[in-house]
Amino acid sequence: MWFDGRGWSTASLLILLVTPAPAWGQPNSPSASEHHPQIIYTGQSQGTFHARLDFAELTPLHQLSEQDPVQPVGMLSDNVFRSGNMYLYTEQGPLTREDVQQFFSHGQPRFERSQPLPLLRSDYAYLLETPTASRPWGLGWLEQAYRRHGGYDDIRLVQARHHTLRSAAGTRLALVNLEDTPLSSSEPLHRRAWEMVPAAAVRIRREPTGDAPATIMTIGRTLGEGLRRQWLQSRMKRAAAGRAIALDLGNAVEFGTSESTRQRRAFSMTRLASLQLDGMVPAEAELALDAAEWSRLTEAVPVFAANLTPQNPEFRSPPPVLTRQLDGVSVAVVGLVDDRAFTSAGLAGKSSFWKVEEPIEAARKILRQFEQMPLSSRPEWVVLASNIQDERLQMLQHLNGASAVLADMEGTPGEVITESTRLAGQARTRVRSSLLLARSSPNRVGHLTATFRGSPAGPKLLSEITNRAILVTDQLPHDPHARALLDAIKADQQRRSRELLLPDIRDLHPLVPPDSVALPSSRVTETLWNRLIAQMLWRTTHAEAAFVRRLPLRQRVFGPVSRLTVEGWLEFPDQLVDVRVAGKTLRALAGLRQPGLGWAGLDPSSETLMGASIRDDDWYRLTTTDATTRLPEVAALLGDSPTVNQWKWLHHAELHPAQKGIPMGLRDHVISCLKELKGRHRGQFNESYRRELLAWCLANAEDSPARWSLRLEDGELLTNALNASGHSAFSQVRNTRVTAPSSQTLGGRAKLSVLYDSRDWAFENRARAVYKRQSLNRSGQEVNQETDDELNLSSEIRLKRIAVPLPGGAAVPFASWNYTTEFVPDSTDQLVKPRRSELAAIGGLVYAPGGAVRDWRVGAALKNDLANPGMLEPGLYLAGGLERSLTPLTQAKVRTGMEVFRYFPTATDTPDRLGLSALLNAGIAIPLWERFTLNVGADWFLFTGKVPETAILGSNLEFRVGLGYSLAWKPLHGVWF
Numbered sequence: 001m002w003f004d005g006r007g008w009s010t011a012s013l014l015i016l017l018v019t020p021a022p023a024w025g026q027p028n029s030p031s032a033s034e035h036h037p038q039i040i041y042t043g044q045s046q047g048t049f050h051a052r053l054d055f056a057e058l059t060p061l062h063q064l065s066e067q068d069p070v071q072p073v074g075m076l077s078d079n080v081f082r083s084g085n086m087y088l089y090t091e092q093g094p095l096t097r098e099d100v101q102q103f104f105s106h107g108q109p110r111f112e113r114s115q116p117l118p119l120l121r122s123d124y125a126y127l128l129e130t131p132t133a134s135r136p137w138g139l140g141w142l143e144q145a146y147r148r149h150g151g152y153d154d155i156r157l158v159q160a161r162h163h164t165l166r167s168a169a170g171t172r173l174a175l176v177n178l179e180d181t182p183l184s185s186s187e188p189l190h191r192r193a194w195e196m197v198p199a200a201a202v203r204i205r206r207e208p209t210g211d212a213p214a215t216i217m218t219i220g221r222t223l224g225e226g227l228r229r230q231w232l233q234s235r236m237k238r239a240a241a242g243r244a245i246a247l248d249l250g251n252a253v254e255f256g257t258s259e260s261t262r263q264r265r266a267f268s269m270t271r272l273a274s275l276q277l278d279g280m281v282p283a284e285a286e287l288a289l290d291a292a293e294w295s296r297l298t299e300a301v302p303v304f305a306a307n308l309t310p311q312n313p314e315f316r317s318p319p320p321v322l323t324r325q326l327d328g329v330s331v332a333v334v335g336l337v338d339d340r341a342f343t344s345a346g347l348a349g350k351s352s353f354w355k356v357e358e359p360i361e362a363a364r365k366i367l368r369q370f371e372q373m374p375l376s377s378r379p380e381w382v383v384l385a386s387n388i389q390d391e392r393l394q395m396l397q398h399l400n401g402a403s404a405v406l407a408d409m410e411g412t413p414g415e416v417i418t419e420s421t422r423l424a425g426q427a428r429t430r431v432r433s434s435l436l437l438a439r440s441s442p443n444r445v446g447h448l449t450a451t452f453r454g455s456p457a458g459p460k461l462l463s464e465i466t467n468r469a470i471l472v473t474d475q476l477p478h479d480p481h482a483r484a485l486l487d488a489i490k491a492d493q494q495r496r497s498r499e500l501l502l503p504d505i506r507d508l509h510p511l512v513p514p515d516s517v518a519l520p521s522s523r524v525t526e527t528l529w530n531r532l533i534a535q536m537l538w539r540t541t542h543a544e545a546a547f548v549r550r551l552p553l554r555q556r557v558f559g560p561v562s563r564l565t566v567e568g569w570l571e572f573p574d575q576l577v578d579v580r581v582a583g584k585t586l587r588a589l590a591g592l593r594q595p596g597l598g599w600a601g602l603d604p605s606s607e608t609l610m611g612a613s614i615r616d617d618d619w620y621r622l623t624t625t626d627a628t629t630r631l632p633e634v635a636a637l638l639g640d641s642p643t644v645n646q647w648k649w650l651h652h653a654e655l656h657p658a659q660k661g662i663p664m665g666l667r668d669h670v671i672s673c674l675k676e677l678k679g680r681h682r683g684q685f686n687e688s689y690r691r692e693l694l695a696w697c698l699a700n701a702e703d704s705p706a707r708w709s710l711r712l713e714d715g716e717l718l719t720n721a722l723n724a725s726g727h728s729a730f731s732q733v734r735n736t737r738v739t740a741p742s743s744q745t746l747g748g749r750a751k752l753s754v755l756y757d758s759r760d761w762a763f764e765n766r767a768r769a770v771y772k773r774q775s776l777n778r779s780g781q782e783v784n785q786e787t788d789d790e791l792n793l794s795s796e797i798r799l800k801r802i803a804v805p806l807p808g809g810a811a812v813p814f815a816s817w818n819y820t821t822e823f824v825p826d827s828t829d830q831l832v833k834p835r836r837s838e839l840a841a842i843g844g845l846v847y848a849p850g851g852a853v854r855d856w857r858v859g860a861a862l863k864n865d866l867a868n869p870g871m872l873e874p875g876l877y878l879a880g881g882l883e884r885s886l887t888p889l890t891q892a893k894v895r896t897g898m899e900v901f902r903y904f905p906t907a908t909d910t911p912d913r914l915g916l917s918a919l920l921n922a923g924i925a926i927p928l929w930e931r932f933t934l935n936v937g938a939d940w941f942l943f944t945g946k947v948p949e950t951a952i953l954g955s956n957l958e959f960r961v962g963l964g965y966s967l968a969w970k971p972l973h974g975v976w977f
Contacts, residue, residue, distance in 0.1 A: 037326035038244035043408035043440035044251035048226030097491035106168035138214025227478035250283025256571030273300035307362035332379035346627025367401035438467035530598035538600035545601035570667035574625035747772025794818035837867035870908035
């Protein structure tokens with residue numbers, strides 16, 4: 001059967017491979033006036049080890065559960081062993097290389113049972129239902145789901161044969177023969193070469209029928225398809241007899257930093273060297289290589305790209321164009337790297353080895369240079385080769401000057417996909433834009449052929465372009481020695497990474513509080529995974545918050561998750577860093593939506609950090625990764641100044657004392673944390689383990705680990721002030737010492753805090769000092785006098801456990817005390833100034849909704865003047881403040897605040913005791929340099945006395961001009977900023 005309606009059959013493909021060379025890419029017999037240059041290319045192949053096991057084959061099991069009464073209930077296996085048309089597996093779990101060797105160690109096994117087995121076959125996998133004693137229903141349901149929902153034209157039902165084998169030691173294995181023919185003991189199974197093949201077995205059930213659960217197994221057809229793809233590409237190039245070049249569009253080596261990945265990458269580079277490729281457009285996997293690996297890569301294959309510039313002096317800039325003479329035609333291939341994929345892989349930034357420019361403009365520049373060349377020197381066939389993955393491919397196709405665009409695509413059904421464009425008449429004379437968007441894929445080899453016509457001495461005119469994308473199947477041969485090495489590496493990786501690190505996510509559902517964040521109903525999702533990573537960084541590094549970039553999951557898993565899978569999810573070159581940012585920068589980071597950041601410890605919607613509002617002038621310590629800081633949106637906010645954007649590497653010894661090495665990779669940290677978590681529970685997924693894991697999964701910004709910090713919060717040097725005072729009856733009232741209409745001031749203030757914060761309560765100690773002197777003119781004589789010489793000590797405890805939920809936050813009970821004392825007041829103005837020495841206590845609620853509001857406090861107060869003993873003074877207390885930038889484009893901030901006490905009369909009141917004291921302040925802080933600001937504002941002090949002669953309302957208005965410096969240092973858990 002040469003053609004089955006979907007594409008070329010395997011048999012026809014093998015016939016093509018042994019056909020003499022001129023048949024490749026030449027639909028008509030060549031003549032003296034025809035030229036057939038060819039480009040043989042591969043898509044982003046994800047390394048030699050890449051296997052085409054497309055889990056989309058099981059899409060109905062995962063995505064249609066809301067419409068169909070079927071639910072997956074567990075994953076059972078992840079590989080089988082293949083020899084020709086026979087597949088060996090076990091229903092008891094993954095089958096290892098050692099298991100197979102031991103099974104055949106006693107010679108030929110015995111055939112116990114044989115029966116026919118229906119099997120669904122696609123272009124990428126075989127799907128079978130393992131035999132059971134009850135009535136089978138799973139495969140029939142799956143076939144109907146394919147037909148009902150469409151998109152599975154390559155699925156067809158075939159008949160196979162299932163055998164049960166028993167070794168001499170009594171071990172049983174299952175064998176599936178794709179040919180529906182019985183096997184006998186004469187078949188030498190123990191002498192066959194068995195190679196590993198990926199597989200996934202999913203157990204499903206359906207309600208409300210009484211059918212027993214069914215097990216559907218998907219067996220990948222092309223593990224190690226990199227070897228077969230390389231064989232096919234080499235064979236096609238040899239068949240072209242010098243008329244073709246072989247290219248790769250990048251990601252030809254494995255991407256990642258783990259030990260197993262580096263081992264596989266070294267193997268892939270060895271295979272690349274044997275291919276003798278003519279060129280490669282590098283993708284993110286190649287651009288992540290270090291200097292030694294990059295040197296090895298460029299020795300194996302020439303690299304070219306028009307929009308790639310080295311930032312590391314060890315690297316040389318690759319040529320932008322690959323030029324060749326093919327079958328008498330001058331060919332130019334322009335390489336274009338996907339800048340967006342480069343950035344999303346975490347490779348961009350000043351510390352990167354490379355800088356990738358925008359590819360469209362780079363292509364336009366090269367094509368413009370071709371147009372300006374003399375006709376005799378101009379390339380006759382221009383092709384753009386790109387690993388761009390988005391809509392910009394269409395823009396490339398519309399550029400003037402190239403006739404085709406080579407690109408990558410996802411696999412589609414059909415073994416051979418052919419597309420062709422022919423030119424006629426005037427169209428041959430000048431090609432202004434690409435005629436064909438030619439695509440290969442990770443599991444295909446592309447073959448682009450152009451037909452030029454003309455005399456050898458005259459101009460050659462393009463008349464036809466044909467592209468064929470040929471599927472790489474498991475029927476193609478490959479190097480058996482290389483395959484044996486691949487199996488050995490894979491087996492070693494599986495042996496070391498078989499341990500289960502995460503339980504079935506559905507096991508956590510019974511423990512989820514009713515009012516908590518919902519978990520996915522069936523499997524680990526990208527949202528949950530990124531939230532879990534952020535929570536893990538936040539809780540283990542003791543930072544005030546943690547954020548990570550979106551890390552896509554490479555596969556979906558139902559049931560427990562192995563270390564092998566977790567390592568695959570984390571194969572990104574992210575390293576942990578400690579970052580120091582200002583409060584305003586933190587607000588802006590919280591407001592980012594485009595990069596898809598995952599946060600822990602911070603609520604981006606309310607802009608609260610661990611339940612408290614973010615202060616613009618505060619420093620905050622965050623844990624993230626270096627790749628996250630290099631995202632364009634994040635890097636623009638962090639800036640380039642080392643004093644504004646200070647970050648350092650986190651090392652193994654800081655987080656996991658038993659390990660050594662620098663720096664700490666995100667992958668290694670997550671694996672270590674999960675192993676330590678499981679180790680604390682004796683390696684079991686018991687209830688206490690699940691509860692601890694659930695605390696990591698549920699995002700709760702207020703549920704923070706205990707921490708302490710010591711901060712110099714702010715300081716200010718007052719250089720000038722105007723002071724206006726009220727009635728002379730208040731000359732003995734503190735805070736209104738000066739009664740002259742104006743004065744000059746020199747002074748300063750600073751505040752030091754020691755804070756402890758935990759899940760249930762927070763404790764804060766503050767020390768604030770103020771000193772101020774004013775010079776004024778009294779009766780023609782200059783007088784200098786002290787107006788403020790105050791020291792305030794305060795402590796506050798907040799009971800977070802019994803918080804009252806409110807819109808945008810919670811009202812937290814607090815209790816505080818403070819001691820305010822003056823030193824000996826200056827008496828140069830001949831006025832009696834009683835010394836102030838007050839001890840006060842306040843209790844009430846603090847509400848921090850976030851955003852521009854710092855916090856609001858309301859409660860009851862009680863104070864006593866220790867310097868002037870008398871009765872305790874009861875009262876009420878209200879305070880709050882706001883802080884916000886004038887506009888989103890300006891750095892200046894407006895600050896307003898209030899603090900009001902209302903004390904009730906007592907029997908021992910004196911003229912200097914206040915009934916009402918309200919301090920209202922407003923101002924603008926204008927940034928000058930780094931943490932320095934110019935502060936311009938006013939303090940308006942309103943008050944009334946408690947005795948008749950001072951019971952009227954008085955006020956004191958002070959205009960301030962000062963130089964401020966906020967947060968000189970802030971040690972947090974031993975890390976000093």
